[in-house]
Amino acid sequence: MKVFATRVIPAEGRIRMEQAGIQVTEWKEKRSLSPDELADTLKAYEALYYAGGKAMNRDFLNKCSHLKIIALMSAGYDNIDVQAAKEIGIPVTNVPGVPSKSTADVAFLLMQSVARKAFYMHKRILNHEWGFSDPTANLGIDLEGKTLGVWGLGNIGTILARRCQRAFDMNIIYNNRHPNAEAEKVLNATYVSFEELLHNSDVLSVHTALTPETKGRFNKEVFREMKPTSIFINTARGGIHDETALYEAIQEGLIWGAGLDVTNPEPMSPDNPLLSLPTVAILPHIGSATAETRGKMSLLAAENIIAAAKGQPLPSLIKS
Numbered sequence: 001m002k003v004f005a006t007r008v009i010p011a012e013g014r015i016r017m018e019q020a021g022i023q024v025t026e027w028k029e030k031r032s033l034s035p036d037e038l039a040d041t042l043k044a045y046e047a048l049y050y051a052g053g054k055a056m057n058r059d060f061l062n063k064c065s066h067l068k069i070i071a072l073m074s075a076g077y078d079n080i081d082v083q084a085a086k087e088i089g090i091p092v093t094n095v096p097g098v099p100s101k102s103t104a105d106v107a108f109l110l111m112q113s114v115a116r117k118a119f120y121m122h123k124r125i126l127n128h129e130w131g132f133s134d135p136t137a138n139l140g141i142d143l144e145g146k147t148l149g150v151w152g153l154g155n156i157g158t159i160l161a162r163r164c165q166r167a168f169d170m171n172i173i174y175n176n177r178h179p180n181a182e183a184e185k186v187l188n189a190t191y192v193s194f195e196e197l198l199h200n201s202d203v204l205s206v207h208t209a210l211t212p213e214t215k216g217r218f219n220k221e222v223f224r225e226m227k228p229t230s231i232f233i234n235t236a237r238g239g240i241h242d243e244t245a246l247y248e249a250i251q252e253g254l255i256w257g258a259g260l261d262v263t264n265p266e267p268m269s270p271d272n273p274l275l276s277l278p279t280v281a282i283l284p285h286i287g288s289a290t291a292e293t294r295g296k297m298s299l300l301a302a303e304n305i306i307a308a309a310k311g312q313p314l315p316s317l318i319k320s
């Protein structure tokens with residue numbers, strides 16, 4: 001089988017495929033191929049190893065109907081029209097659960113960074129503005145004993161909740177499509193309505209997929225319902241929050257601050273006013289970016305390709 005990868009992929013995954021006799025070609029340029037360029041390129045391949053790039057809509061998928069598999073090297077699959085792929089007959093796989101711990105760690109990092117204005121303090125040092133002598137200056141907020149609200153208590157949200165409980169003895173509330181009895185038992189977490197989540201969270205962390213239902217959900221009206229001392233965290237997808245509304249909400253004191261690993265669009269412009277706020281911490285979508293995790297993600301994507309080449313059941317086929 002001949003596989004085309006949309007980016008240079010971790011060696012673990014590439015070597016695993018090569019050992020299985022699969023020929024892997026990687027797109028090595030920094031710019032992403034346009035959908036038309038990618039569709040043209042794929043005429044010479046039987047499988048797509050998607051490690052990032054442009055969104056794959058029905059029109060694109062129609063042009064690639066010969067593919068035996070599209071293997072995503074991500075847990076999220078909002079970048080592809082899975083329903084269209086199913087109708088066209090292209091199986092799509094992802095890497096569920098593999099990036100969870102590393103991504104929860106980034107949410108954990110962001111909430112502490114916002115609470116203590118860490119990114120802003122770093123910028124001040126670079127600007128020769130050390131000036132800590134005033135005891136009322138540079139004040140952050142403590143997380144100990146506060147309430148973490150998780151929107152979407154799945155793989156990542158559950159790990160974050162456990163981290164917060166162990167490190168800061170935080171109380172856990174959550175809102176999900178369905179109550180999660182197992183998590184409630186392990187975390188002593190309480191299921192609440194979306195409105196209660198907004199009203200009662202000191203830190204509100206978003207962990208739902210980006211879907212038509214979650215898109216743009218965190219708008220000005222929603223931020224208005226949150227505590228003025230609260231921290232908004234999003235490591236899921238930038239499309240879930242409205243960035244202008246988020247900036248205004250912090251400026252107007254509707255919420256205390258925000259930590260984002262995902263923005264809308266990506267990359268975020270360096271001129272975005274959010275970057276100038278003391279209680280904001282922004283990272284360039286590095287949730288899963290550790291050597292260990294990316295290696296494991298690349299391996300599971302490779303295992304899906306190998307299974308497709310052998311005509312075996314796919315380890316992590318997206319069913320919906």
Ligand SMILES: NC(=O)C1=CN([C@@H]2O[C@H](COP(=O)(O)OP(=O)(O)OC[C@H]3O[C@@H](n4cnc5c(N)ncnc54)[C@H](O)[C@@H]3O)[C@@H](O)[C@H]2O)C=CC1
Binds near residue numbers: 097177261287
């Ligand atoms: N920043 C990064 O590098 C990474 C980001 N992600 C993002 O994180 C998202 C979550 O990942 P996982 O925790 O593995 O997914 P998951 O599927 O295990 O958990 C998502 C949870 O959200 C709930 N949910 C979905 N729609 C909802 C709604 N409208 N209202 C309430 N709850 C809803 C689901 O029931 C589920 O419990 C992914 O979809 C992906 O977009 C994932 C990995 C890395």
Ligand SMILES: O=C(O)C(=O)CO
Binds near residue numbers: 074287
């Ligand atoms: O896995 C995902 O969905 C990501 O966003 C990147 O790891």
